[in-house]
Amino acid sequence: MRQTQGSLVCSHCGKLVGINEPTCPFCGAWRPGLYGWAPVLQRLVGHKLDLFSLIVATCVSLYAIALLLQPEAITQLRGILSFLSPGQRALYQLGMTGGVAWQLGWWWTLFTAIYLHGGLLHIVFNVMW
Numbered sequence: 001m002r003q004t005q006g007s008l009v010c011s012h013c014g015k016l017v018g019i020n021e022p023t024c025p026f027c028g029a030w031r032p033g034l035y036g037w038a039p040v041l042q043r044l045v046g047h048k049l050d051l052f053s054l055i056v057a058t059c060v061s062l063y064a065i066a067l068l069l070q071p072e073a074i075t076q077l078r079g080i081l082s083f084l085s086p087g088q089r090a091l092y093q094l095g096m097t098g099g100v101a102w103q104l105g106w107w108w109t110l111f112t113a114i115y116l117h118g119g120l121l122h123i124v125f126n127v128m129w
Helices: 038-045 051-069 088-094 099-103 109-115 120-127
Strands: 007-009 016-018
Touching (some): 051 120
Antiparallel strands (some): 007 016
C-alpha cells in the first residue's frame, strides 16, 4: 500500500520527483512524497494534494463525526448561529479543550481542539481562508 521507493508526480508542479525527496527540486513543495503515502492519498482525494487540502478534509471529517456521535444535538436549536452544531459531549470525545479537560490532565486537547468546529457557520468561514 505505501510506496517506499521509486518516483511520483509532485502534486504542486506536476514534475517527476523521488518518493523520499524532502522538497521538490523544481517547485520547492515540502515533502511531495508524504513519506510514501502520497500515491495512496492522491487516489483518495484526487491529484491536488497539499497541506491545506489535508487540513480542510480533517476539519470537515471531524465535524461530520461530531454530528454523528451526538445526533440529538443537531435538533436542539439554541439560536440561528447554532444551526447544525455538534453537542458538547461529542466535541469533548474528539478532543475539545477547556477547564474540564485541563483538570483531567488532557494536555493534548490544546492541539486537537484546533480541528473541531462548533457549528455550520463556524466551519464554513474557517475553511474559506
